[in-house]
Amino acid sequence: AILSLGIAQAQSPELSAPPAIDGEVVGDHGSHTIRMGFGLSEGSPQYLSSRYFADILEQRSEGRLTVQVFPNSQLGDDVQMMEMLQTGTLDMTYPSSSAATSYVSELAVFDLPFLLPSREAAIEVLQSEAAQSMLDAFEGSGIKALTFSENGYRQLSNSARPVASPEDVAGLDVRGLTVRTMENPVHLAIWEALGANPTPMAFGELFSAMEQGVVDGQENPWSTILTSNFQEVQDYGSETRHVYTPFVMMMSERTWDRLHPDYQALVQEAARQSAAYEIQISAEYDDWAREQLEERGMQITRLDDAQIAAFQEAVQPVYEEWAPEIGEELIAEIQQIAASVADD
Ligand code: TK8
Known part of the structure; x- marks a missing residue:
């Protein structure tokens, strides 16, 4: 069964319908x-x-x-x-x-x-x-x-230029991108390492901040970018997949x-x-x-393995700074679970 929902009815994703609701009815407890x-x-x-x-x-x-x-x-x-x-x-x-x-x-x-x-x-x-x-x-x-x-996987969008490398974020001849981040110190460190000017801000303030040019860009999954209409104020997207949230x-x-x-x-x-x-x-x-974002005019840059590797290398300092805080053991445990899937 297919459920059609979303923004404009003519342009809605075909999403799986929710599973039927079963299980017992619980007693009356108010x-x-x-x-x-x-x-x-x-x-x-x-x-x-x-x-x-x-x-x-x-x-x-x-x-x-x-x-x-x-x-x-x-x-x-x-x-x-x-x-x-x-x-x-x-x-x-x-x-x-x-x-x-x-x-x-x-x-x-x-x-x-x-x-x-x-x-x-x-x-x-x-x-x-x-x-x-x-x-x-x-x-x-x-x-x-x-x-x-x-x-989901976070992707960079911005209003200034196509981004395919950390150098494009930092801007060699021009200024670095001002990128809104979540209010989280690790995210701040990521965008500092990439040479951006990270600006922590609540999500609800983001659209108008981009519209008014307070920030050049932000990062969120494609689904969030579209359902929040960010494509109206962001011409460029890059498939960085830099964090899974x-x-x-x-x-x-x-x-x-x-x-x-x-x-x-x-x-x-x-x-x-x-x-x-x-x-x-x-x-x-x-x-x-x-x-949909491409159809609506966003120019999306896909990154090959070498380009992703360049981003990975640029953010290595984040691990050096934060791994001791977060816990080397926990990180290793999570990496091991992830690797067990990759090996299947
Ligand atoms: C929505 C947020 C959002 C998050 C962010 O409340 O702040 O960028 O990715 O989804 O939780």
């Missing part, structure tokens, strides 16, 4: 309305899978659990919404792991450049025990981390503690099911988004 906010827009895989999460809860609680979804950073940015979870003023949010490293420092492993060579490897890592311990490590922070899903679906511990154990189990199961669906449509969406 009614709850759960408010969930996040940064991406209505067309995004994150939004579509959150709707699926809402449907599972609603159906399996016979309407006693309802989820209200607030996309587009309308309730705040990733950092602010996590703070709202801690104080109990918001029930759920769905940030990039990079925004949550101040809660669980191990999450910064995902910010290391060129760590996960393939989606298959990345997904294996997200499903590993190492990843589960990162979710568990939120305990006591006021945040209950439910599951990882996929934001997960999302973390999370709930306020205050909300979690108010839910009956049967409801908690249902929330946890629905989170996992919607994450599996998100991971599936994220890949479908991302491939389609790159084509």
Whole structure:
């Protein structure tokens, strides 16, 4: 079955429909309305899978659990919404792991450049025990981390020039690109190493910052670039795949503690099911988004192995600086899980 959703109806990706909702209906333990906010827009895989999460809860609680979804950073940015979870003023949010490293420092492993060579490897890592311990490590922070899903491989876009090398980022005769980064020190280090002027900023402020020329560029998966209409203010894209970013679906511990154990189990199961669906449509969406961006006039530079290697070499200092902080053992463990997939 095919579900057609997205921006303009005539130009929508063909995405797999969500799996049928099955499993027992849980008993009546009262009614709850759960408010969930996040940064991406209505067309995004994150939004579509959150709707699926809402449907599972609603159906399996016979309407006693309802989820209200607030996309587009309308309730705040990733950092602010996590703070709202801690104080109990918001029930759920769905940030990039990079925004949550101040809660669980191990999450910064995902910010290391060129760590996960393939989606298959990345997904294996997200499903590993190492990843589960990162979710568990939120305990006591006021945040209950439910599951990882996929934001995806990040690609550079900018309004100044085609980029095929670190030299194009740094600009030998011209100034280096001003690149918006997430509010995360490893990302800052990556773009410093590449010779850019990195500017950390909340995602919700990014479109107007690019429109007004405050920054030349940014980096996000093709699907995010398209669903946020960045192609309107960014003429150039480069398939750098420099970082694979997960999302973390999370709930306020205050909300979690108010839910009956049967409801908690249902929330946890629905989170996992919607994450599996998100991971599936994220890949479908991302491939389609790159084509769409080209059709809409973005000039996309594909990089060959030698060109990627040049970027990899340029960001080596990031490993030297950050590996001791993040933990050599953890990095080795994640690399090993990734390599086990590559060897299959
Ligand atoms: C959306 C963010 C976004 C992330 C970023 O809230 O900030 O660039 O990639 O997806 O989580």
